[in-house]
Amino acid sequence: MTGAHHSATRAQGPAARALRGALLVPLVATFLVPAQSASAAQPASAAQPATVVQPEAETAPIESAVDQIVVDVPAVEASGDLSAEGTTPEPSPTTGDDVAAEVVADETTADGLLETPVVETDEFALLGVTWPDGDDVTALAPEVRVRTDGEWSEWIAVEPADDGPDAGTADAASSVRGGSEPVWVPGADAVQARFAATETGGPEDLRVELVQPGEGTSEASVTTSSGAGDAVVTTAGYRTGAATTAAASGALLAASSSAPQPSIVSRAGWGADESLRTYNAGCGTPEYSSGLVGAVVHHTANDNSSYGSPEQARALLRSIYAYHVRSRGWCDIGYNFVVDRWGYIYEGRAGGIDRPVKGVHAGGFNTGTVGVSMLGEFTSVGPSNEQRDAVARVIAWRLGAYGAAPQGRMQYHTLGGENSRFPAGTTVDLPVVFGHRDTAFTACPGNMGYAALDGIRARAQSLTSYTALIQALYTDLLGRGADPSGLQTWGEQLARGVSQSQLVATLTWSDEYIDRRVVQAYQTVLGRAPEPGGADHWRRVVRAGVVALDDVPRYLMASPEMYAKGGGTDRGFVNVMYEQVLGRPAGAPEQAYWADQIPRAGREVVLTGIWVSYESARRRAAVYYRTFLGRDPDPSGLETWTMILMGQGESAVRTGIAGSQEYLDRARSRF
Template sequence: MRTRDEDGQWSDWVPLEVSQEQPDPGTADAAHGARGGTDALWVGQSDAVQLAFTASDAVPADDVRLALVSSDLTSSSAPVGGAALGGAAVVTNASFRTASPALAAPRVISRAEWGAAGQVCAPDVASTLVGAVVHHTAGTNNYGSVAEAMQQIRNDQAYHINTRGWCDLGYNFVVDKWGNIYEGRANSLTQAVIGVHAGGFNTATVGVSMLGDFSTLTPSDAMRESVARIIGYRLGMYGRNPAGTMSYTTGGGENSRFAAGTTVGLPVVFGHRDTAYTACPGNAGYAQLQWIRDRARAIAFSEPLVRALYHDMLNRGPDPSGLATWSSLIMSGQPASALGDGIARSREYVERKVTEAYAQILGRAPDPAGFEVQVQAIMNGVFRVEDLRGQLIASAEYYARAGGNDRAYVQRLYQDILGRQATPGEVEWWIGAIGRSGLAIAPYGVWRSRESAELRIHETYRTFLDRTADPTGLATWAPYWMANGDDALRAVIIRSDEYLARSLSFG
């Protein structure tokens, strides 16, 4: 295709790609859809167009149509071209998800603001969101104002409705080069509205398109930040980790790379090209996906993670200063495990843990002088709370409280560390080991045993996941705890998708 401008000059010939955006089979858009087509192409101020194509007996050129779409630059009325658009937006009676109080919605330009036409049929709504698909519109990057960006979106909506026969604009959201976010399909900010943006993968995904062509041009910092913000916000509402992976069983479709019923392993945030025969979102756009995933994860879970860790480790909510400081650090890329380590070295946490250790092991409060030395040592990373517990269990005071002899000592170790009585055979084995290697062998051996490891894992799961560990978790993490200890296990747990999802309950 080529176009002629107002000065009578013809443009270069531009190849038109067949659109890879197709409705999922069985949806309202598929039932209402009229025909296939190419991607829309923005041509600016043009007064003529020419098309060139090859036809043969095998591939006749029957029913080729040219869809011309335009709208006033500042008008909020429906674009012209094809069948008239009109009527109020149709809202389905489907599931509705309200945002967690901990998730702040980004500024989104409403459909009324950009002049959307009403839907012509009611799109289907999924019960959840499991992922996000990043696109580019593949049109011009030369729009010079928000008004021109809105004009492009109105024209794309007209093309999708009038020519392609869909219910509405195919994308759930569109982002311009200045970082403005536009609501595409109605209700996409609050419902899992099924769009038409990645055939076979539309259901339960949110389609976010960058306005422009990013084959070679890198999206602006403002654009990619806003793409990450809307993805983080929408997936965070459903407890999905944007930096995670998923298995998706596709419904198939005309342009899908996978047959219907195929289960595909994908990142939770993926590019259109990952599932269709297309270059979308362009090489330069695709190169930004990992940054978008990581940023969306930080945005979705920054405040919830801070609130959850304060609750789980300090038994209270964060103060405003702590919430602001740590949320900013997590949003800037600091891992949540750094906050866990920070709390674990705080005076408030260490004092409580030292006091608990003395009460549980020696049945008394720590003496003031020793207390301050131990608190400072743990805060400075000289040793850990679990190391202090080991020191107390190996102390002469503990040995005396246990009964002052090896047999009573071993029995007390089993009771305090493993929560059960030692068998006669276990007692005799450890008495022999003490005779050969010294008293310290027993507390260390019992504490670092597989049985102790499994109990510590259950404790960590209860603290951070509100449940006990499953057999797979025990098998995986018991050797890890035995080699690395409590702090390392905590860091792993709070990086998990399960902990991320649970954190959203702390509003």
């Protein structure tokens, strides 16, 4: 006899009775969560190191250089004459050996502006204007022009920067200079500045900062990194129920994200000089929030056409880093991540590639947020598709580690800041992913960059496994996509610690799922829809605990209607059971054996014996693999799940497999 006969004859005692709750027609597999290999169904492991792009050969840092031109802007009297006082610039002691020139803006133009003489310099690539912290140079309206390849640029307005450190951080203690946004001018070898005439003139120690990013190239390959330095954990300045609570002391471990992790160019990959992290007093050790609740999108405000290759993008990044540290006095580059127009994601501030390090990107809103800056200027031109997608991917990955939904909103308790729209102590309602202009007096990230935020939020949301998992489970269990309410509700529950298996158990106890299972059982077994009131009847008896939902197909199979499909004979009935349950006709000995059992034990017992057979369970397990995992089963996995199906029933298979890492990974790829 065949395997079905032998397995059934071994399962006639107490074991068979225990297995009856697991009976289900295999062709009804479209409303079950699939089985998979034992190894694939293990719980998700602890957080893994972040994948980053490291240099393949050259690992030495690329040293940058900063030269400072100290500029005196004299006061202009009401008569239009320059004040005789203050026309001899004196550099601050903090300038050290970086002073390249000391000039006076004492040349009056026809427009009434004050110009400096032209300053010939070594080649530089980025410039900015800085001044002592607390001074205001807005009335001076500084402008610069540079010479490149013998040609002078147009005059460029230099706007005060719109970022700054949070109060109480090492960056705030170290920061000694106010400053403008940096301007990218690669290949320049001369500079001139001009200012509006005012009755007060410029502050002492006003400087034009010239940055040379250094030269160096490296081929990149993928490796891993888990951040840098020991952590200093501080309480984040926000109020939310979704934040991860950090330990009171010691290193803050990386959180496992619910979104796929993108490749990232490491600091070594773009040539960061790590010695700069201790350039300013009190710096060198990363400071961490207790979690992440939001993301701030910026742009660097550099001309999009001014960098023409990834290597130039990395040189620009090194220049911004040097300007932030050596010219502004910060502990590190301000942004957590930077994204160029080709979609390369660069690790910004050290120690924060997979941990919530505090940046200097949105004063008063740095704590508990990740700052992602698009390399370029997006006032009239939008970021590239690759740039937008990369921004969404890194945001989804970082926020996914802390249960923050990219399309959600939050209540943020701000620490205030010099350029903040909100005073310290204000609780601000914000999108979880917001633009810098939402919290600061700035145009950042530009009109077109700001317009791209809705798409970035939607893309990031789709990348989080909460959304992907919910969509996959709704599709596989309910046969439809998740509605917005379901996405929000279950996303919040998953963020609070509800497991995948618990979500499966709840969904499969819903009226919608029960009704769908009953309808599919009728269609698969009897080839028709339920009679009027049939679905309601089965829902009531299932909810009352009289019949297990997985047993409904068995009751239908044992019905007179099914017996009639076999021609009204015992042998015909046995053959119909074999065709539907095992996908093959019954052999003559099998027909004779089971037909002989029917008059003595009844059709239901015979049906039970066929359904609980090893052959039946193995076939159903294979269907689960193909339907839900999109692949054929591996031998060991098929054997494992066959035995689980026989020993523990369908509910154990559903909750176990839907809680597996393989199911989660496939959900991410599907949605």
